[in-house]
Amino acid sequence: MDYKALIFDMDGLLLETEAIAMKAFEESCEAFGRTMRKDVYLQCIGTNEQRSREILKAGFGQDFPTEMIIKLWNEKYYKRAVEQPVPLKRGVKTLLNLLKENDIPAAIATSTAHKIAVKKLNNAKIFGYFREVVSGDMVLQSKPHPEIYLKAAEKINIKPEYCVALEDSETGVRAALAAGMKVFQIPDLIQPSAEFRQLGHTIVDSLEDVIPYLDL
Numbered sequence: 001m002d003y004k005a006l007i008f009d010m011d012g013l014l015l016e017t018e019a020i021a022m023k024a025f026e027e028s029c030e031a032f033g034r035t036m037r038k039d040v041y042l043q044c045i046g047t048n049e050q051r052s053r054e055i056l057k058a059g060f061g062q063d064f065p066t067e068m069i070i071k072l073w074n075e076k077y078y079k080r081a082v083e084q085p086v087p088l089k090r091g092v093k094t095l096l097n098l099l100k101e102n103d104i105p106a107a108i109a110t111s112t113a114h115k116i117a118v119k120k121l122n123n124a125k126i127f128g129y130f131r132e133v134v135s136g137d138m139v140l141q142s143k144p145h146p147e148i149y150l151k152a153a154e155k156i157n158i159k160p161e162y163c164v165a166l167e168d169s170e171t172g173v174r175a176a177l178a179a180g181m182k183v184f185q186i187p188d189l190i191q192p193s194a195e196f197r198q199l200g201h202t203i204v205d206s207l208e209d210v211i212p213y214l215d216l
Contacts, residue, residue, distance in 0.1 A: 001213055003182060004162040006099060007152045008130075009046070010110035010117060012168040012188035013207075015124060016087040018045065022189065024076035028069045034060070042190055046143050046171030048111040048136035082116055085123040089186075091208030096129040098216045109152040109165070109176075111136040111143055131156050144174035149181060166210065170196055177201060184210050 012018040026036040040059030044052040049070070056066050080086075099106050107130055110117050114135035121127035132155040134148055141147040153160045165176030168188040173196075176183045183201035185192065192203060204210055 001164070001182065001215065002162065003164045003214070005105040005107065005153070005156055005158040006164045006166060006214075007107045007109050007149060007156075007176075007181070009165075009167045009169070009172045010108055010112060010120065012045065012089075013166055013186060014089055014092050014126065015081075015120060016089060017081045017120075018168070018188050020081045020086065021073075021077055024080065025069075025073050027076060028073040031072060032065050032069055034064065034069070043171075045189065046111060046167070046169035046175075048142040049113075051111075051142035078116075082119055082123075085125075086120070088124055088126070089188075090206040091210075092126065095207045095211060096126060098211065098214075100129060102216055104216075105131050105156045105158065107132040107134065107152045107156050109134050109148045111148070113137045143169075143171045144178065146175050146179035149176050149179035153179070153181075164214070166207065173199065173201055184213070186210075 008014060022041060025041055029036040037059060043055045053066055053070060056064060112135055114133065114137055117133055117135045118127060132152060134152040134155060136142065139147045139151055149165060150160060153163050160180045163181045165181040165183045167173045167176055167183060168186050170192060173183055173185050177199060185201055185203045186206060197203060
């Protein structure tokens with residue numbers, strides 16, 4: 001495979017945070033007497049807060065107390081996934097160490113706000129592996145728009161076609177493909193549909209399974 005850099009999503013790919021986020025959202029809905037709809041919630045994965053807000057309003061209806069639920073959701077999530085470390089996904093350290101040994105640049109392209117992303121990466125003791133952290137508050141368009149991946153490639157001075165993107169969500173995969181990158185998907189909460197599998201990216205079970213493709 002011809003590549004010069006790897007660009008990683010963060011939540012659900014590097015960090016075991018997606019289940020924490022979904023539980024916090026479910027509890028926040030219950031606190032306001034609402035029942036979580038998983039089909040609506042899963043559409044939020046991989047997007048920034050503004051896009052999530054739009055999805056929730058469209059999915060739950062205009063009478064849904066979106067702002068109050070998002071506020072409580074953020075508070076619960078912050079305590080559980082930002083103020084304290086969360087486990088790394090399988091294969092993270094192995095892959096990052098191989099990239100470091102081979103002097104292959106790595107960057108982050110996450111919908112999470114920059115300050116929170118940096119805190120999470122530091123908590124997990126992997127911040128130093130990445131040359132750049134591009135976050136959702138550094139771009140105008142949320143995933144699945146390719147802007148965040150294009151910006152990450154620009155930051156590390158590598159053309160998108162020479163970047164490998166690693167994602168867990170369908171939203172993120174679409175963003176990376178639209179940026180013209182080679183894409184690996186490691187699904188977390190959602191398994192890709194048969195139709196989605198036809199997009200031309202590679203689907204594997206863990207980051208460890210990406211390593212043989214990279215010829216490291």
